[in-house]
Structures are given as C-alpha cells and as structure tokens.
Amino acid sequence: MSFISYLINGISLGSVYALIALGYTMVYGIAKMLNFAHGDVIMVGAFITYTMCSTMGLSPVIGVLAAVIACTLLGMAIEKVAYKPLRKASSPLAVLITAIGVSYLLQNVALLIFGANAKAFTSVVSVPAVKLADGQINITGETIVTIVTCLIIMAGLMLFINKTKAGQAMLAVSEDKGAAQLMGINVDGTIALTFAIGSGLAAVAGVLLCSAYPSLTPYTGSMPGIKAFVAAVFGGIGSIPGALIGGILLGIIEIFGKAYISSQMADAIVFAVLIVVLLVKPAGLFGKNIQEKV
Amino acid sequence: MAMLEVNDIKVYYGMIQAIKGVSFHVDEGEVIALIGANGAGKTTILHTVSGLLTPKEGTITFEGQDLVKIPGHKIVSMGMAHVPEGRRVFAQLSVLQNLMMGAYTRKDKEEIAQTLETVFDRFPRLKERQNQMAGTLSGGEQQMLAMGRALMSHPKIILMDEPSMGLSPIFVNEIFDIIQEVSKSGTTVLLVEQNAKKALSIADRAYVLETGKIVLEGKASDLLNNDSIKKAYLGE
Amino acid sequence: MALLEAKNLGISFGGLRAVDDFNIKIEKGSLYGLIGPNGAGKTTVFNLLTGVYKPTEGIITLDGKDVTGKKTIEINQAGIARTFQNIRLFKDLSVIDNVKVGLHNHMSYSTVTGILRLPKYYKVEKQMTEEAMELLKVFGLEEEAETLADNLPYGKQRKLEIARALATKPKLLLLDEPAAGMNPNETLELMETIRFVREHFDMTILLIEHDMKLVGGICEELTVLNFGRVLCQGKTSDVLNNPEVIKAYLGE
Amino acid sequence: MKKLSNKKINKTFRDNLITYGMVIAAYVIMQILVSAGSVSSLIQGLLVPLCTYAILAVSLNLTVGILGELSLGHAGFMCIGAFTSAFFSKVMENSAMPSGLRFFFAIMIGAFFAGVFGLLIGIPVLRLKGDYLAIVTLAFGEIIKNLVNIMFVGRDENGFHISFTNTMDLNMSEDGDVIIKGAQGITGTPHDSSFTIGIVLLLITLFIVLNLIHSRDGRAIMAIRDNTIAAESVGIHITKYKLMAFSISAALAGVAGVLYAHNLSTLTALPKNFGYNMSIMILVFVVLGGIGNIRGSIIASVILTLLPELLRGLNDYRMLIYSIVLIVMMLFNWAPKCIEWREKVAARFKKSVKKEAE
Amino acid sequence: GCGNTDNGSAATGTNAATESAAASESAASGSVFKIGGIGPTTGGAAVYGLAVQHGAEIAIEEINAAGGINGYQVEFKFQDDEADAEKSVNAYNALKDWGAQIIDGSTTSGACIAVTDKTKEDNMFQITPSGSAVECVQYDNNFRVCFSNPNQGLASAQYIGENGLAEKIAVIYDSSDVYSSGIYEKFVKEAENQPFEVVAAEAFTADNKTDFSVQLQKAKDAGADMVFLPIYYQESALILTQAAAMGYAPKWFSCDGMDGILGGVDNFDVSLTEGVMLLTPFAADATDDLTQSFVTKYKEKYGDTPNQFAADSYDAIYVIKAAIEKSGVTPDMSVSDICDGMKAAMTEITVDGLTGNGMTWTADGEANKAPKAVVIENGAYKAM
Numbered sequence A: 001m002s003f004i005s006y007l008i009n010g011i012s013l014g015s016v017y018a019l020i021a022l023g024y025t026m027v028y029g030i031a032k033m034l035n036f037a038h039g040d041v042i043m044v045g046a047f048i049t050y051t052m053c054s055t056m057g058l059s060p061v062i063g064v065l066a067a068v069i070a071c072t073l074l075g076m077a078i079e080k081v082a083y084k085p086l087r088k089a090s091s092p093l094a095v096l097i098t099a100i101g102v103s104y105l106l107q108n109v110a111l112l113i114f115g116a117n118a119k120a121f122t123s124v125v126s127v128p129a130v131k132l133a134d135g136q137i138n139i140t141g142e143t144i145v146t147i148v149t150c151l152i153i154m155a156g157l158m159l160f161i162n163k164t165k166a167g168q169a170m171l172a173v174s175e176d177k178g179a180a181q182l183m184g185i186n187v188d189g190t191i192a193l194t195f196a197i198g199s200g201l202a203a204v205a206g207v208l209l210c211s212a213y214p215s216l217t218p219y220t221g222s223m224p225g226i227k228a229f230v231a232a233v234f235g236g237i238g239s240i241p242g243a244l245i246g247g248i249l250l251g252i253i254e255i256f257g258k259a260y261i262s263s264q265m266a267d268a269i270v271f272a273v274l275i276v277v278l279l280v281k282p283a284g285l286f287g288k289n290i291q292e293k294v
Numbered sequence B: 001m002a003m004l005e006v007n008d009i010k011v012y013y014g015m016i017q018a019i020k021g022v023s024f025h026v027d028e029g030e031v032i033a034l035i036g037a038n039g040a041g042k043t044t045i046l047h048t049v050s051g052l053l054t055p056k057e058g059t060i061t062f063e064g065q066d067l068v069k070i071p072g073h074k075i076v077s078m079g080m081a082h083v084p085e086g087r088r089v090f091a092q093l094s095v096l097q098n099l100m101m102g103a104y105t106r107k108d109k110e111e112i113a114q115t116l117e118t119v120f121d122r123f124p125r126l127k128e129r130q131n132q133m134a135g136t137l138s139g140g141e142q143q144m145l146a147m148g149r150a151l152m153s154h155p156k157i158i159l160m161d162e163p164s165m166g167l168s169p170i171f172v173n174e175i176f177d178i179i180q181e182v183s184k185s186g187t188t189v190l191l192v193e194q195n196a197k198k199a200l201s202i203a204d205r206a207y208v209l210e211t212g213k214i215v216l217e218g219k220a221s222d223l224l225n226n227d228s229i230k231k232a233y234l235g236e
Numbered sequence C: 001m002a003l004l005e006a007k008n009l010g011i012s013f014g015g016l017r018a019v020d021d022f023n024i025k026i027e028k029g030s031l032y033g034l035i036g037p038n039g040a041g042k043t044t045v046f047n048l049l050t051g052v053y054k055p056t057e058g059i060i061t062l063d064g065k066d067v068t069g070k071k072t073i074e075i076n077q078a079g080i081a082r083t084f085q086n087i088r089l090f091k092d093l094s095v096i097d098n099v100k101v102g103l104h105n106h107m108s109y110s111t112v113t114g115i116l117r118l119p120k121y122y123k124v125e126k127q128m129t130e131e132a133m134e135l136l137k138v139f140g141l142e143e144e145a146e147t148l149a150d151n152l153p154y155g156k157q158r159k160l161e162i163a164r165a166l167a168t169k170p171k172l173l174l175l176d177e178p179a180a181g182m183n184p185n186e187t188l189e190l191m192e193t194i195r196f197v198r199e200h201f202d203m204t205i206l207l208i209e210h211d212m213k214l215v216g217g218i219c220e221e222l223t224v225l226n227f228g229r230v231l232c233q234g235k236t237s238d239v240l241n242n243p244e245v246i247k248a249y250l251g252e
Numbered sequence D: 001m002k003k004l005s006n007k008k009i010n011k012t013f014r015d016n017l018i019t020y021g022m023v024i025a026a027y028v029i030m031q032i033l034v035s036a037g038s039v040s041s042l043i044q045g046l047l048v049p050l051c052t053y054a055i056l057a058v059s060l061n062l063t064v065g066i067l068g069e070l071s072l073g074h075a076g077f078m079c080i081g082a083f084t085s086a087f088f089s090k091v092m093e094n095s096a097m098p099s100g101l102r103f104f105f106a107i108m109i110g111a112f113f114a115g116v117f118g119l120l121i122g123i124p125v126l127r128l129k130g131d132y133l134a135i136v137t138l139a140f141g142e143i144i145k146n147l148v149n150i151m152f153v154g155r156d157e158n159g160f161h162i163s164f165t166n167t168m169d170l171n172m173s174e175d176g177d178v179i180i181k182g183a184q185g186i187t188g189t190p191h192d193s194s195f196t197i198g199i200v201l202l203l204i205t206l207f208i209v210l211n212l213i214h215s216r217d218g219r220a221i222m223a224i225r226d227n228t229i230a231a232e233s234v235g236i237h238i239t240k241y242k243l244m245a246f247s248i249s250a251a252l253a254g255v256a257g258v259l260y261a262h263n264l265s266t267l268t269a270l271p272k273n274f275g276y277n278m279s280i281m282i283l284v285f286v287v288l289g290g291i292g293n294i295r296g297s298i299i300a301s302v303i304l305t306l307l308p309e310l311l312r313g314l315n316d317y318r319m320l321i322y323s324i325v326l327i328v329m330m331l332f333n334w335a336p337k338c339i340e341w342r343e344k345v346a347a348r349f350k351k352s353v354k355k356e357a358e
Numbered sequence E: 001g002c003g004n005t006d007n008g009s010a011a012t013g014t015n016a017a018t019e020s021a022a023a024s025e026s027a028a029s030g031s032v033f034k035i036g037g038i039g040p041t042t043g044g045a046a047v048y049g050l051a052v053q054h055g056a057e058i059a060i061e062e063i064n065a066a067g068g069i070n071g072y073q074v075e076f077k078f079q080d081d082e083a084d085a086e087k088s089v090n091a092y093n094a095l096k097d098w099g100a101q102i103i104d105g106s107t108t109s110g111a112c113i114a115v116t117d118k119t120k121e122d123n124m125f126q127i128t129p130s131g132s133a134v135e136c137v138q139y140d141n142n143f144r145v146c147f148s149n150p151n152q153g154l155a156s157a158q159y160i161g162e163n164g165l166a167e168k169i170a171v172i173y174d175s176s177d178v179y180s181s182g183i184y185e186k187f188v189k190e191a192e193n194q195p196f197e198v199v200a201a202e203a204f205t206a207d208n209k210t211d212f213s214v215q216l217q218k219a220k221d222a223g224a225d226m227v228f229l230p231i232y233y234q235e236s237a238l239i240l241t242q243a244a245a246m247g248y249a250p251k252w253f254s255c256d257g258m259d260g261i262l263g264g265v266d267n268f269d270v271s272l273t274e275g276v277m278l279l280t281p282f283a284a285d286a287t288d289d290l291t292q293s294f295v296t297k298y299k300e301k302y303g304d305t306p307n308q309f310a311a312d313s314y315d316a317i318y319v320i321k322a323a324i325e326k327s328g329v330t331p332d333m334s335v336s337d338i339c340d341g342m343k344a345a346m347t348e349i350t351v352d353g354l355t356g357n358g359m360t361w362t363a364d365g366e367a368n369k370a371p372k373a374v375v376i377e378n379g380a381y382k383a384m
Ligand SMILES: Nc1ncnc2c1ncn2[C@@H]1O[C@H](COP(=O)(O)OP(=O)(O)OP(=O)(O)O)[C@@H](O)[C@H]1O
Pocket: B013, B016, B018, B036, B037, B038, B039, B040, B041, B042, B043, B044, B045, B085, C151, C152, C153, C154, C155
C-alpha cells in the first residue's frame, strides 16, 4: 500500500517538475539557450497570484490570469533587453551568463518587494482530493489539476509546433536563423513568441507548484528550476513529450530513492540515476541523437 | 525603372569593409550574372540584398521600395527568394518540411501544392527522398533542395549563390537549364557563379567584382569574348 | 601488391543501400579518381575507408594489413588521411597550428616536458615549425602562417586541409571535392599542386571530384559509382568515353 | 620563415609575461600597501579568496575555453580538494610535522584527489556533448556535496571509522575524535593559507595552464574543441586529451579548494560554497573574462569577487545592483553591437593619439 | 503582507543613533559604542538574518532613546553574509573598517564559527544571538544567547522522556544543516537513555525541501506517535500542511527553530499547529510587557511578527549593554580592552530578556536559562 502512495506522491511531485520542464524545454528547443531565469519567472508568477488572491482577495481565476499575462510580458521584456543583444554573440555561453544575472535580479527584486518571510500560498485548486482504498491512498486535487494541465499543455504545444505556421517557423528558427529569415520568417518575432509562451507557462507552473507545496519565498523558483532542467535533459532536452516523461520520472525516482534507499542521499540518488540514463542514452530518453553527417 | 536597383552600397563585417561602394541594377525578366574570385564579395552582396546584412551606406530599391528600411523577413513576401551559399537546408527537418518552409509566406494551399509538383518534376530525387532528414542528404542533393525550397515561394526574383557547386556534370547542365526555365517562366534571376562560362552563356548581362568593387560590366556575350575575363575567370 | 584494396564493401542507412558491393584496388603512387552522380555514395566510401562508418560487409586492406572496422585514428595511424567535402579546419587555431596538429603523432614530447618547458620542448617545437612551414610553402600558404584558419578565403582553406592531411604522413591521401567552389584558374592551380604533392611526397591519392577538367587532367584511373554500385572502372580516358558513364554522369 | 615563427613565439611569450607580470605586480603593490597600513581589513581579508577564485576561474577556463566543454560541476572538485586536504591537516595537526610541510602535503593531496575524481568522472562523462555534459557534471557536483554532507569520519586508537548516517554509527571509543561531522563538516582546520601562498599557487596554476596551452598537447586539445571529427581524422586520441584537460582542470580546482579550506576555521559543504551555484559563479568569471582568455578570467574573478563587497554601502540594494552590473557588463563585453562600438572608439582614440604624436 | 524590509538597515540604525545623539549631550563625536551585526539578508536564509538585524535595531533604538549605555550612544551597522562562512568574514572585516567594537553575530552557525576565529585574533567581544553549534563559542571572547545544539537535543529527549509524551518517535531533520543535524545527533544519542524509541530518522536537504511525503509516510508506517522536528519553522509549516493532507496526525515536538510558526509564515493556516509542542525561550504572544512592547514595535516597524532570531538578537544587545555597564568600559578604549572588560563582566551579569528571565553566562560562553516547554493551543503558546 505504501508503494502505491509513494508512486502517487512521486507522480504529484513529478508533474510539477514536468510542468516547469515544458516551459524550459520549449525555450531551449527553439532559442537554443538554457534560460536559467526560468525558475525565477515561476516565482514571479506565484507572487503575482499570491498578491492578487491572498492579499487583495480576488478570485483565483483572475489571479492566475494576471500572473500569466504579467509573466508573458516579463518574459518578452527579459528577452528583448538581456538576451536579444547577445543573440549573435560569438559564444552561446554569453547569454547563459546573462540569464544567471537576470535570475539574481528577479530574486533580489522580489526580496526587496516581498521580504524574505515565506508566504503560505493558498491553493488555487478547488478540485477535491480523491481518496482510494479506505482513505489510505490520497490523490490531491492539486495533483489531478497539475497532471491534466501538463497533458493539455503538452498536447497544445505539440499541436502548435507541428500544425501551425508559427510553430513551423519556430522549428526553422531553431535550426538556422539566417535561413529562416530567407523563408520570410520573422526571427525576432518568433523568438519573442517563444519566450512569451515559455514564460506564460512558467506562470502556470508557479501557481501550481505553490498550490501543491504552499511555501513561497523569493528563492522558491530556483531549485525547482534546476530540477526541471534536469528533468528536461532526462527526457531529451528540446523534446516536449520528453519533458513530461522526464519530469514525472524524476519525481518518482526522487520519492522512491528517499523511500527505499535513503532520505539522506535523495539528491545523490536522483542525480546518479540521471547520469546512468545519460550514459546509456546520451541524448536523454526522447532526444534525437543526431549524428553529424561527415 | 529597374526591378532591383542597388546604389553605392558599402558593407562591413565589424571593422572590415567587404563591399566598397557597389551599384548595379536588374531589370524585370533578366538573368544577371555576378562573377568574381574567391572573397570578392559576391555572397556579401546577395546577403545584403536579401536583408541578412544591412549596408552601412547606400540604397537598395526593389520595385520602387527601399529594402534597407524593410525588416528582412518581409522582403520574401515582396517576391524575392535566395538560394544561399552553403545550401543552409534545415538539417533536422525532412525534405518535404524544408520545401514547405519555402512556401512560408504563401497562403493558398492549392497553389502551394501546384508549385510543389513543379519542384518535384524538376528534382525527382527530392520527391524520392521527401521524408529523409535533409541533413543526411548528399552534398548535391542538398543543393537541389536549397534550390527547390527557394522556388517554393514563387518569387518574382531569385538570387542564387553558386547553385552548381558540388553538382555532377550532368546535373550542372541540368541546373542551368532549370535556371533558364525559371527565367522563361517570368522570374528574374541574379546569379553568382564560379562556373563563369556557363553563367555568362545563359545570362543577359553580367557584373565582374573584384575585392568589393565592380570592375567591369556589360552584355554577357561581350564578356564571354573579353580577353581579360577569359584569362581571369574562364580558365582559357 | 596494391596499396589499398577494398572488397565487397557495403553499408545501408535505414532502408537506403548507400554503398553496395564496392571494390577498388589502388596501386602505390597512382592518382585515382572516384566519380559519380550526386548521392551515388562517394563520400560514404570515404567514410568507410576512414572508419567514420563501419561497413556492414566487406574488407579493407591497406598495404596488406586489414583495417576493416578500425577506428578513425587507428586508420589514420595506419596511413590514410583525408579532407572533407564540407571543410573541417580547426577554425580558432592559426594556419601553422593546424598543420602542427597534423604532425602530432610524428614529433612528440611528453606532457611534462611541455609544461616544464624542458629543452626538448624547444627542440621539437622548432622542428615542427620548420616542417610545417615547408608544407605550407608547397601550398603557397607561408604568408598566412599566423592567420586564423577561419579567416582564410575558401580556396586556401581547402589547401590547408590538404596540407594538414599530408602532415600526418599518410600512405594514401583521400580528397573529397578539392576543387569545389574554386574558379577555373584556381582549379588549374590546384591541379598543379596535387601533381606536385604526388611527386614530391611520393603519395598515392584517391579523389572525388565533379570537375571533369581536373579529373580528366590528372587522374590516371577512375571508378564510377552509381546508386552505391560500381558502374565502371578503368583507365581515365576509357571510362570517360564509356557510354553508360556519359549517360549517367557526364551528359553529352 | 624563421622570422615568422619567432614573431609568434614572441607574441605568446609577451602575452604570458604580461599575465604573470600583472599577478606579481598586484602582489607587490598589495604587500607595500598592506605594510603601509593603507589597506582596509575588508580588502585584506579578501586577498586569499581572490587568489582562490582566480585559480578556480583559470582552471575552469581550461575546460570551457580550451577543451570547449561546458562543466557545471567545478565546485565539486573544489569541494573534494577542500575536504581531503582539511582532513589531512586535521589528522596531522598534532603530529611532529612542521606546518609548512604539512600544508605542502595538503595541497598535493587536495590536487591529487580532485584530479583523480576528475579522471574517474571524466571517463564516462566526456562522451557526452554540450548541455548533456553540463548537466552530468552538475549532477556529479551535487552528488559530491550530498555525500560530504552526510559523511562522518572519526579516528580513535583503532584507526579511522566512516559512517553515512551519524556519529553513533562510527562506533568509536570514548576518547575518539570525530573529524568530519556530516553537515557540520570540519571545524578548526589550521589557518595555513596566506596571500603569499595564494599568489604562488596562482602563478603555478598559470604556469601549468599557459604552458599546456602552448604545447603539443594543448594544440591537440584545442583541435578537438574546434572539430572533433577532423581531429580524429589526423590521429588525435580524443578521449586521452579530453581526460587530460579535464583532470588537470579538476586538480587545479582542488588546489583552490585547499586554499579555501585552510583560510577559514570551518568547512561545510553548503549549496552556497560547493553547490552548483558556485560552479555557475566560476563559469560567470570565465565567460565574463572571455572564453579561452586566461588573463581575462583572473580579472573577471577579481572584479566579480570584489564587487559585492564594495557595494556593501548600498545595504539592501547591494545584490540587486550587483546583478544589474553583471548583466550590463555581459552586454558590454559580448554584444556584437557593443563590441563594434568599442572598436570604433578605440580606433578613433588611436587616431587622435597618433595625430597628437605627429 | 509586504514588510517594508527595504528600509535601509544600517541607515535605520544610524539614523536612530544620530537622532538621539543630538538629544543627548554626553555623546560627543567619537564617544559612541559601535556594534556590528552579521547575518544573511539576501539568499535563502535571509529571513533569519533580517530578523537578527531588526531585533537588534529595536533594542538599539530603545537604548539610545533612554540615554544610551552609561551615557554613551550606540551606533549599529549590519552586514550581509549570505549565510556563507567566507562572506561572513568579509562582513566582519567590513565592520572592522567601520570601527565596530562589539559584534552581534553571526546569525548562522557555520558562518559564526568562521568569524569567531577572526574576533579571537582581534580580541573583539562577540555574542551570537543564534549560532547554536558548539564551536560558535569556542573562544573566551565568544558568547551566545540561544541554546547550543547538543543542549537542545538533550533537553528535548529528556523532556519527552520524563513527561512520557511518546513511545515511538520519528525524527525529520535537515541533514545539510548544522543546527538541525546537531540537535538530531544529540537527541538520538540521548534517546538510548530514555523510555522511548526512535523508530524512524528521515532527512531532507537544503536542495530538497518541498516534498516531505516520504518522510511523513515513513514515520506513519513506523507507527510513530510523535514526530520530532529539530528544524526551522519555514519547513515545518510545509510538513504540517502535508501531514494534514495525508491525514497523519501524530504529536509534534520541536525546538526553538519552530518558533515563528505562528506569525512567521504569512497566510499560514495556524490551525494546523494545534497541539504542537516546542521547547523555546521566546513566544511572540507572551503577555509580559517586555514581549508585548517588542512585538508591537517590531510589527509597526517591519510589518512582520518577530521570531526567536529577532528576540535573541534583541536580547544580545541588552546583554552587551549589561556587560558594558557592569565592566564600565568606555568607547574610547581599545577593542581588546573593551573585550577583556566585557568578558569578565559576562559571568557576573544577570539579564531579564525576551528569551529568558535571570539569564546568566558561564565563562565558556553558554547562557544559563531554562527552556520553556510550550504547546500551541488556539493559535497561541501555552506553558506546559
Ligand atoms: N562573417 C564574416 N566576417 C568577417 N569577414 C567576412 C565574413 N564573411 C565574409 N568576410 C570577408 O568578406 C569578403 C567577401 O566575402 P564573400 O563571402 O562575400 O566573398 P565571395 O565573393 O562570395 O567569395 P566565394 O567565392 O569564396 O564565395 C572576404 O574577404 C571575406 O573574407
């Protein structure tokens, strides 16, 4: 019985990672950059919802909407000010470092505005928990909503990328910006759109993360951000279903590691599994291992 | 008025000036060849015309509109296509996806399907390989794809950067036939070629470029018989 | 005995039979051409010979030694060097350093010698520089020795690739479309260089090329590939007049 | 021909000389200022950390700039160097060994263990590429930190005891001494680091890295960076040279760890000092200073270590300003538009200088 | 809500000092005591450092308003150390440059240990409000206000055992934290002598503290009737929430780190804390005048409910005051002389503070005060 509840807990945790990883992988897949500030956009989204709902007492729907809109704009602004000037820089690492700067910036702004005290986030989810086996197994409403959201977002993203022109444009831009422009694709616009979508997703992820684990500080986003990065790589970075599966597996491994091996070594176990997987499948579970044609 | 008019452009890579004041024009329906040695600046000029590079000085007008002021991606929908140097196919997309990307600015599905048919007719190899990842095509196959992709936008003018590079002799002949056909079907052509002899034999007029400057221009047939051109570019 | 002998080579990519039942015999000192339509499998043959791909069947022997399925570096050490269809230089190294990397396995000193700058370091580095400069001279690149490889014009990049390959002191040199992107004059110059290399280094050369002037001008023997199979093999003049070759490859 | 090669040797020689000279000059100036009493305690206290971070940045530049692989686990190697050496120093503290010799051995031990870990980790990991390599190095760094945090090592008359749960499991006798206490780490490491030693270690690091780069092996490493397939085709042993660069880089990070551990009386493996945040911080030094630019790494590490300290006057706004400055510096150093602008300004400046000279 | 934490910290301290300095004639320039505070005000542990800073600032303000110490005004400056040992030394050096004579800090144990070495070298008087590791008071110039970790572990185990509160106990602790693992170690050791059994000991780490479902499940499966939480209240809040969600309701027992659970987490549902027991020296809702006035001021000024860190730091300043008054040191004396004077005085003073009545100190730096065991009832502490 405890096995099943561990499994469910793993899926709960993993679905949160997956949700974050979807945004991460989306931005990585198209803009080819590790946006280390992604986790902090999550935090911003959560704070906005917190302010709207818990402080100002507005309805969760408005709170979430406001967070999505604000984060979308924030994502686009960050891209424009901090990332775009470096797009043609001679090394892709330059923009990675700027992203780290942006991450610090968001954390410190949040610290100045909201203080360091943790805020207990009021869940925006009103779906009741499902109890099975005489209440021994408990699937929270947050878990259900997160998983459903993940699936919807994953399907939506895949449809968007494969079926819409803007999505196809993203694929082209991710490979060769110059050639994409020669096709008539608005490269700047496409990348801005990518960040907008990624950051909008981050807001949703932030709200659900804090609904499931209701503790919000200026640093709330950074660890889940890294974990989601791990999850995205695990699933094959750039792959959308990979992010989902990677996230959920990561959650399950983390919980099982704690449960059956050692809670002290939880971090080590997760990372060790990651390493083993990557050694066997060097491009992650769903990544295409593309060999360069000689 | 000329369809494409390039007026005294200067282009820099950082501090290095690659184009030192070049002017030329292309009239509707013409085939214009641009020839010159390695590093003369041919590719740079094409990149500047199609908006991948911005000139520091000078103007480029296409059908009366100033291209320098227009965002690069809008130039395609005005009717200009570019077969870039080094092919630049989308390596991880399939051949078919690559071709459809060429028709990105077009809306009418039926017309696109028609163009696709004509492209497949011209390059049967692409039809055979439509689901192969473009990156795994052989060098020559990629060249065909780049050409086909440009044609998919049904352009008014097409810029081609060394389209015969890496092609087998038989296919070199074929590609020049195709260029002529394209031209006959009403598309204007601006052609950069190392194979100057072939290029001049199908062009109406030509410009000769040396280290960022135009040093000679004239009717292609005249240039074919010009001694200095023969010596420098035709290997005779 | 032939320097290189490949028997019955074959490889597939997915469903595509890229090379099938490929046989070739190259005598020492010859200048051999490999031609064929686009996508015929020429580059793939090079990749098989140099260990980039492992053949699913067939045997490759170099100088009597079986090198089938060996790794790229082992094959290089056994004596095959190559250039690439899409140029692959060490872009951020200077021209001379590119060549020195080629000399890597032929002139050496230990890591510790390098770090501590023992006398041997200076001695060997000096020898390397001299030898590299000599090679660069052959290709008219000595002026550009300190230029970054990336900043060379296209034609010179191709030459540098050949120089780097030669620096590994191969028995057999494989050139993949060395004249691509060159104008007729530059091609003529390249032909001279290739001839010179053959004489001067007593080299055996196998090259892929679509420029018939070059192929006809310097190759003694040809193999024509079509759809992964050998279409025709023999003396250059014979092959180029073979009607099947004309039909499939040359055009009239 | 001779002339050309001489010119090159001279140029790199001069370049290296400037780098060494810069470090030595900084040392001399600081020593003079310190003895004149005109250096604040804050700056004095920062001298050893500055050396530590400069060594880290130089060593990571070997991996990122020269080998061309992205490593996010460098703090892990630093951690190994710190803990192994501090452990050794604690064990030997009451022995007859003179402290100078003890510290020398501590440095050797730190470098050795970090290097060995670099090698062990490198063997499987260096087959991966780009971001996958980055994440796996990050993972190794985190594993190391996690394990150090739950590691207990004690010594009594029966020898050493190790446990991964708590001190009771060490089963030590009454008068045993617990040296590594899990999250509480090692306390009371002898204070052996000094500015002079830091500078000497930095110079040695520079010597190793610069000489390696400009040797046959360095060329092979850079060739692999630029084009692996071509490097293989000219007979370069990819794995060997990747491992060489990676483990030397790790060993040098270990040396930085030794310096770190012997500068503070407490050594704990926190996310802050040995977690991925630190690895990223070192990467920031490298990238800001210019990938592959060794001197730049030193300068960037000094600026970025000093900056938050010098901003202390801003109180609560300190880290905010710091992050903004970081972003602005990155844009200034890397954005093509800024580079162009800088070149133009420099050219104009040169021109005007010339004119004046005339 | 939004605390106005953007109030320049040192600015507040110095402003206050200068304002009242103007009022008080005796504070001629140069003759003020300069006290430096150290703790994280940025980074993940900022909440603790800010509390220490704010607690001290209130005490300083009160003291200056009341005419200072022995007639001397007090200046206070607080420096960020990001909870890092190296940065803490930097912060200390920055304070030294400013002219600090006495140190209130560092806030976190690891950082504090590193600083003790430096204050020892300079022979500067250092009292840490919250550095609980043994080594935080390793030298004769180091003192602390809070309990030491072993002390808390021992006291907790004994209290539980003596009062027969539980038979089977699970521990959830932070294996990457000095404070938490320090208490845990001693607790488990002492448990052997007590009539209860530790049935599960589960850890989490700084990088892994969002999901506690496994730890709770294990405690539950092991049949623990009490869970001991030697951790801080921020994580405890999450644990209580998650336990409630899974329907697990053991008794909860905790140490002073738990203090803050009632007001420290904004918007937290305090009904979850019903019945939680903790050993703490401070309770923000105690009814004595001192606490009430402190809490009121704190809320007014910083918008938050003070936690035990703030209280410890407030007391630390008053301890400093008492030691100065007792020893009669003056600001114009050297740092070392001030330290020697205060050191000697420390064993002679008795302080009534927020965290204890009649606190006295031993020469080895530990405070003698009785931990109060409290239980949360109806959202308030109640003595047990
Ligand atoms: N990205 C770049 N950065 C700096 N210089 C460049 C760049 N691209 C080209 N150049 C330089 O600009 C000049 C013109 O180059 P361009 O590629 O336009 O020549 P080209 O005539 O197309 O030559 P090729 O026949 O080799 O294709 C050359 O000197 C070249 O070195």
